[in-house]
Amino acid sequence: MLPALVDSLQFSAGHSTVGATGTAVRGEEWPSVCISVLDPALTIRQANQDFFRHFATPAAPSVDVLAPPPSDSSTAAPDIFGRNFRDLVHPSVRQPLMRQFERLLEGRRDRFATNVVALRPTGDVFTGSLTAAAVSGYGPAPAAVLVVMQSGQSSADDALVAPKRKLLSEIDARILEGIAAGLSTVPLASRLYLSQHGVEYHVTSLLRKLKAPNRAALVSRAYAMGALTVGTWPPRVVEDFIK
Known part of the structure; x- marks a missing residue:
């Protein structure tokens, strides 16, 4: 056949x-x-x-x-x-x-x-x-x-999708997932056992790594790069991006 x-x-x-x-x-x-x-x-x-x-x-x-x-x-x-x-x-x-x-x-x-x-x-x-x-x-x-x-x-834009290297630390990944799920700094700090200052530090690092001006753009950029899985809730970072 x-x-x-x-x-x-x-x-x-x-x-x-x-x-x-x-x-x-x-x-x-x-x-x-x-x-x-x-x-x-x-x-x-x-x-x-x-x-x-x-x-x-x-x-x-x-x-x-x-x-x-x-x-x-x-x-x-x-x-x-x-x-x-x-x-x-x-x-x-x-x-x-x-x-x-x-x-x-x-x-x-x-x-x-x-x-x-x-x-x-x-x-x-x-x-x-x-x-x-x-x-x-x-x-x-x-x-x-x-x-x-x-x-x-x-x-040229296609290059943004492929993970060229492991970009995020484990804590960065968990914070990105929380932001994508709509969590603000205080609940993120409580969930991850960090200080609010610690969360803001990692958020700033994520904004710099993904070249995003704010949290909304950060989530959009992460999806565009393929760093967040499609079709799942709560959002999860793709393992290929985690160091």
């Missing part, structure tokens, strides 16, 4: 320029359609060249469009095969995206569409729209999941 499925999707091959390594020639940037087929564990089993261009490391070998990993152990498979799809998205959007996939695999819906922030092997990010659809098998549970990601051009 899956070979027939991916054969019907080879229209997307013309969206990328492929070099000798199987990834797109560097410097070429345009909207692309990344297609992958996942097994029920969300492991990547098949993908097209646009997908390799965004997610495979530059050293990955040349592959056929929408080809499964080679069965011959003497032929190295692209490093993208066998990876879990969750590892390719930014930590700030993983939890809500995995909930969507969970509902899909449980049969509560047959497809979903959402915006996504994806991570390249270099640590760079790109944003785009993602559509996932369940592929029926011989039983009631889906046999696979087809994922189509429409990416846009990378921009």
